[in-house]
Amino acid sequence: MLELVWPWFLIALPVPLLARWLSSAKPNGDVLWWAQSQHFIQHQDKTTTSGQAILGKSFLWLAWLLLVMAISRPTWVGEPTQVTPSGRDLLIALDLSGSMKITDMTLNQQTADRLQAAKEVLADFIKKRRGDRIGIIVFGTKAFLQAPLSFDTKTINQLVQEAQIGFAGQRTAIGDAIGLGIKRLEDKPSDQKVLILMTDGANTAGRVQPSQAAAFAASQDVRIHTIGIGADSMLVRGFFGPKEVNPSSDLDEDLLKDIAKQTGGQYFRAKSTEDLQHIYQQLDEMEPTPSEEVWQRPITTLFHWLALFAILSFTASFALNKRFYFSVRERT
Incomplete structure (x- = not known):
């Protein structure tokens, strides 16, 4: 129109x-x-x-x-087009410690390490979060901001795919990752601050204790959902033939449960890629994007x-x- x-x-x-x-009507003569x-x-x-x-x-x-x-x-x-209004500020803390290279997951019926499985599931989750500002924290021995909060989910997803094991060190600083997440979520609406923490181990590095960081997160109204990733058993080759081991023996489930409980979040256990996909589907329902319709021309x-x-x-x-x-x- x-x-x-x-x-x-x-x-x-x-x-x-x-x-x-x-x-x-008023000629000026023959002057040209x-x-x-x-x-x-x-x-x-x-x-x-x-x-x-x-x-x-x-x-x-x-x-x-x-x-x-x-x-x-x-x-x-x-013509009028639908625009998704602004939703949550959602940070995803991804473990890049050395143990994330354990190949106890599957992708397309082939073995894959934990980080590959996490990237695959996160790509689909991030793509669906229209209207949310999403940021990525990666942590190992130290915690770093891989991508600041942004509506540009395409770029966020690309930065997730570029993350590699060992970028932040070989150990696991869970407390520092939570502390960095709280800092990046400052001055946000209290009902819209969410941190999803995914790890396969226990806190072995960092200056901040996870329980202290969780208590501070609760005081700042930051809700933390924790995910423990890793299979319960896998076959490894030994001198006397294959044997069954528990690759997740280092996973501190009690700590992750406590962090989620203190902050009003929920703890999830992902023993396979399918479990991880189901968990993020649940998170998508628990932390829905805005449903009201906004139209603009x-x-x-x-x-x-x-x-x-x-x-x-x-x-x-x-x-x-x-x-x-x-x-x-x-x-x-």
Whole structure:
């Protein structure tokens, strides 16, 4: 739908006609702008009806029409589109310690390490969180902000996929990861601050104790959901043949349960990729994105296009009139 911001400028459209009528009503004599005026007058009747002259006048009128339309600021208002309103500030703390390279997960019926499985599930989870600001914290021996809170889920997902084991060190600083998450969630609405902590071990590094960090998170109204990732059993090759071991023996489930309980979150146990997918589906339901519908109409301004065509029309009219003038001089 076409709309004009300043429609009253359209009253200027008949100005050239008015000016022409006034000039014809009060002639100024035979004074012209060039010396060969008499010769031009003698040949004017023979040439003014030529197609070139008519075309030049047409371009001049078109330029004036386009210029007035441009000044009236036409805009094209598109069809209504749904816009997802702002939702939660959601941080995901991803463990990159050395134990995340244990291959006790499967992807597409092939063995995969824990980080590969986490990336695959997170990609789908992040893609669905339209309307939320999502950030990524990676931690090992130290905790780092991999991606600040942003609505750009595509870039966030790319940064998740670029994370590699060992980027933050080989050990596990759970307390520091929580502390960094609290800092990044400061001054946010209390009912919208969520931290998802995913790890496969126990706190073995860092300056902040996880229980202290959890208590402070609770005082700041930061809700923490914890995920313990890793299978309960797997076969490994030994000197006397394959044997069954527990690759998650280092997982401190009691700590993760306590962190979730203190902050009003929930603890989940992911023993397989399928478990992890189900957990993030549950989190998607527990922390829903905004459901109310917001509609807006995209607006595209047409001013610059009309102004450009007006300039081109003025140029064409000038070129044709100049050519017409020189053709008259050649005849004289």
